[in-house]
Amino acid sequence: MSKATRSNSISGMANILDESILETVINKLAPKLTATIEAQLENLGKQFEQMDSKINNIVNKLDDLDKLAHFNQRAVTKLSENVDFLEQRSKMNTLRVVGMKEENNENLQARVLLSFNDGLEIKCTLDDINNVFRIRKVTENIHKSRPVIVDFVSYLKRNEIYKGRSALKGTEIYLNEDLTEQRYQLMTLSRKKYGTQNVWSRNRRIYFKVGNSVKIINKELDI
Template sequence: MEKQSGKLNGLEKHGRRNNIRIAGLAEASINNNNNKTTSETAEEASKAIIKFLNEKIKGLNLCINYIDIAHRLGRRDTNSKPRAAIVKFVSRHKRDQVMKTRRNLKGFGIFLNDDLTKQNQAVLMSIKR
């Protein structure tokens, strides 16, 4: 059973290797025809993330072709902080380039982290404690 769990975690980790999580980035509010606010689409999230990263990290030059998909996590709650976003890059090279320059975001309240599996996240938190 433990061996299967380890293999499953390895597969899940492999599937997340091109992903990063972004916490603290404000969400765009979109008003539709019925004056209801809707969540941003994957395309809008991708464009907002690219715009923010290109503005704050000089020389990064991200474009929409570098991102496979980006979306918010969890349910939208109007009274809470912005939901975290997952960004899946087309290549690990570009993802690593973004992660290497994440120190430039210090002081903006935006945090870029690896997209860890639940098991690996638990291990990391136990080490930090």
């Protein structure tokens, strides 16, 4: 056998041995590798399950917080409505006089009584009135007089005066219902949108007219 043939034969045997050893190693390692990979995959699966459970818990807590927020908002809204109702009820016997010019050292009671007796031609005396006062602070705008609140002794006299308010048309003085600040803001917003002639109040409720329809405004969303 020549050296070349012997060398090729040895090389071939070495290759066979290498392949055999490699196959043996692979056969021995494969189960361990497979088991390791399966264990890691199982561990990852458990971690994903735990993460999914935590995410679900967070989502549930967020849902609970959202429900609580909505509940609290409804409670606050209801409380605000109740406060507004009670405040408006306390104004049952009052009217707001707008446009009565301010004077230095004015006798407000006498001026109000004069406007009722002469302007409306309705008899009204000091015995019919609890109090008369201007609201809000004095401003630098001397051309804009502060409204006057008239607190009547009885609701009947208040209504009698209010029903005769049309007699003041053509003058600078207007008689309005004494609304709460919340309702007054609704009235102001409504008049800006629909026009002064199409918005009014009756029995302390605000109405507006669109076409032939008359609707009630209870909240800003109604405007």
